[in-house]
Amino acid sequence: MAAPHPDKTPAPSDDWWRGAAIYQVYPRSFADGDGDGTGDLAGVRARLPYLAELGVDAIWFTPWYLSPLADGGYDVADYRTIDPAFGTLDEAEKLIGEARDLGIRTIVDIVPNHVSDQHPWFRAALAAGPGSPERKLFHFRPGRGEHGELPPNDWPSQFAGRTWTRVEDGEWYLHLFTPQQPDLNWAHPAVREEHEDVLRFWFERGVAGVRIDSAALPAKDPDLPDFVEGRDPHPYIDRDELHEIYRSWRSVADAYDGVFVGEVWLPDAERFARYLRPDELHTAFNFNFLACPWDADRLRAAIDDTLAEHAPVGAPATWVLCNHDVTRTVTRYGRADTGFDFATKAYDTPTDLTLGTRRARAAALLTLALPGSVYLYQGEELGLPEADIPRERIQDPMHFRSGGADPGRDGCRVPLPWTADAPYAGFGSRTEPWLPQPASWPAYAADLQAADPGSMLVLYRTALRLRRTEAGLGDGRLEWLPAPAGVLAFRRAPGLLCVVNLAAAPAALPEHDHVLLASGPLDAEGRLPGDTAVWLRG
Template identity: 85%
Template sequence: MAAHESDDWWRSAAIYQVYVRSFADGDGDGTGDLAGVRANLPYLAELGVDALWFTPWYLSPLADGGYDVADYRTIDPAFGTLAEAEKLIVEARALNMRTIVDIVPNHISDQHIWFQAALAAGPGSPERELFHFRPGRGEHGELPPNAWPSQFAGETWTRVEDGEWYLHLFTPQQPDLNWAHPAVREEHEDVLRFWFERGVAGVRIDSAALLAKDPELPEFVEGVDRHPYIDRDELHDIYRSWRAIADEFGAVFVGEVWLPDSERFARYLRPDELHTAFNFTFLTCPWDAALLRASIDDTLAEHAPVGAPATWVLCNHDVTRTVTRYGRQDTGFDFATKRFGTPTDLALGTRRARAAALLSLALPGSVYLYQGEELGLPEADIALDRIQDPMHFRSGGVDPGRDGCRVPLPWTAEPWTTPWLPQPPGWERYAADRQAGDPSSMLALYRRALLLRRTQPGFGDGELTWLAAPDGVLAFAREDGLRCVVNLGEEPAVLPAHRSLLLASGPLADGLLPKDTAVWLRA
């Protein structure tokens, strides 16, 4: 494909995350599929999003929800075929929605032909050089090569029959690739081209800061400047080569980059590297005016030097759903504190989630919406005998895992036929067909908000100016007189002078803005 001028749609886009397995079931087997997505493209177009981000839809044993990829060029048969994926990309584009796919470069499935060949070839073979195979420590090699901490709970090394150990920062079914090997780089660059040639407009990069490892595989020591496997300098050469490929096709990248150092984070967003990266400080921030304002300021400040737009995310397929999180005493998010039986006030959480929707959609940059967020879905309690997420099992059963935010969407009051995860009793109240006819529903709020964001001036990428406001109230101005005010305080707040009220997340009280409510105004 010839080089062409890049489009900056991604700087202000509203992007909808599709977890295919739970989105819509087209063939009635209890698993979401591409046929289900294609049938519901009009729903997504009416919702008003600009792009669809698909979590991995590739051939996979599903040991980790599809993030254990066995073949990047094959659609998993449970979801459909490559021909269906190609049709979906075209059909979505005809409805003005672009497609973003998920690439998982840190690791592959243990069923991938590369790893199977490495197991068969034995120690010292070229096939094993594509991974991190090492002899063990101890008198008989019975100890793992090092004690690196896992990205999940549990061990990071597994021993094979011939005595060697292989590295996996996640589950044993996800062996880490050796990114110092040229064949690994060449393969991923070819995979990028494969999907760009099929019309994909962008790529989300999973665990983007983990690929490169110190070749010596030294022990992890807290406080040492260079981490042995997180945010290593070698990564930037990889992403510069990827960016050159994306530029050939006018495609974009969004990186999953969890880094506390804002200067290190910004390096990934330099003009010749990634276009955008997920904003996890905002996603994990508690429902607190001062902390949210600091998160917004820090985000905009770290993006400004490299000219990259910020991204705003309230939840995704890995974290507790917004309605549930905001209804708890601890309204932030931390994997380490996720526990069974945490008390939740769903009415409070829903009110705050509605306000947070208007807040996030009014901020400068792009915004990501996780499927079901527009329906106000809460986190579901999954029976112990139905949990599938490896995070639960590797935590020794302490962490409930991520299945609670991955339950199939309720399209109608009738539940899916034998869904792969059970839909909780009472979920018919969240059904999309019921909400579509209710002007006060969460779905109606999102549809109205996304329509205004797409058609009214002042939204998307640009400047933000904070306005004077009482304690507990966030108020800011965007271009063309757009104002957003969010009351996180205890008392109703006076609205600033305005010409018109564009949208409110809940009813006003005698012209005042109640607590846990947001409005968009035109000054």
């Protein structure tokens, strides 16, 4: 086993999360320990030394709970049971402990907006009928129209398609996502009590934090009015009632020295910052930066806006380049449109992977040099591109609910390549993975990259090691430096600089003593080429 990081075993109550590097594990696709084609906790446990050597401070697991997997595990049937496809609760507890022994904390995913239609509460609600106490836990309503044949309102879906489904007795239930994910009624005290008990359940098993899925969605206008663009307050996004809920959650977390990271997609900086007040969430994902195109001015604006949003409440920024929902960075940066928007995803988008990889390497150094915490998505450190999934193998409901127009999110969820010459690139040994791996996957295998000093994996390992050992990196201040058009340059601490050239022409470097790390070679004159980043001492 790899040795724990000697400088990464802080006291439980320290603010480790303010500058942490956190690795996102999508369990179905990380590593297959039993060879059945699906990733599992045994696979993760076997790869913990890899994560320790990579140099991350924590692992965030997307849902590993009992689930029909209608939406990749975000349709939870039982929060206190590990899905048998992944393992057992005993294995999860062992994993949490083994990771802790290596200096790596564990973060779990909680989905407060909805549950699975196979959850005992929802099955009881269907059986109990209209007007029953069981149905008060959800949003059941009679339909509109002469015979109740129309949905109760016209709310748009977070996916494509309807947000209401009619049951046999004629009532309709609300689901902002798929019909298999009925929305909970957060005005009901039992819903709040249950979720706080779930938080305690996992904190008592040693998890260090909780990621809150769709954190701005759970509260609904009790009248369920029709949606009107621009009307304030919104009937189901960012409602004021949420803050009292998260204050109550915070009191639970504080009892265990636990931390929260919220998935909060909001354009209003002041509204966003409310979630990060000292008695609410500790951190929230920064999606403006994630979706930003590869453009110096727009990236600088996204960085400045992010830091300004967080400053009034003293919260650290959280930086993300990709995750299990968005097009992988290498592919996105190799396209004409280098930003990200769910609405513009399309098949057969021309992509230059060589260009995208060069930019992704530079983006890695940019992101890891910014003040605050950073999240890495599994395979990001291998430079994996988005995979083309044959239509007959796609499983993502976003694809089906769009009528097949949206390629869905499976392309960033393909099982990882570990060993170039092993079956299924070392993901598992006996059975084809649940999603097919591209023929090119062995070339990205971790074992090949570990032996290549110029690989993406070695770049990430080196950057993360420096991030741990350089006092000026992680949480702290950023000072912009003068730079030519298309170049970003900033100081993190005396003698520690980051320069990123997004322009076509090479750029002269500021005065420095030596190069700590570069995403690519300097030119013959010692200048920084386009789409290249460098960390400097001096």
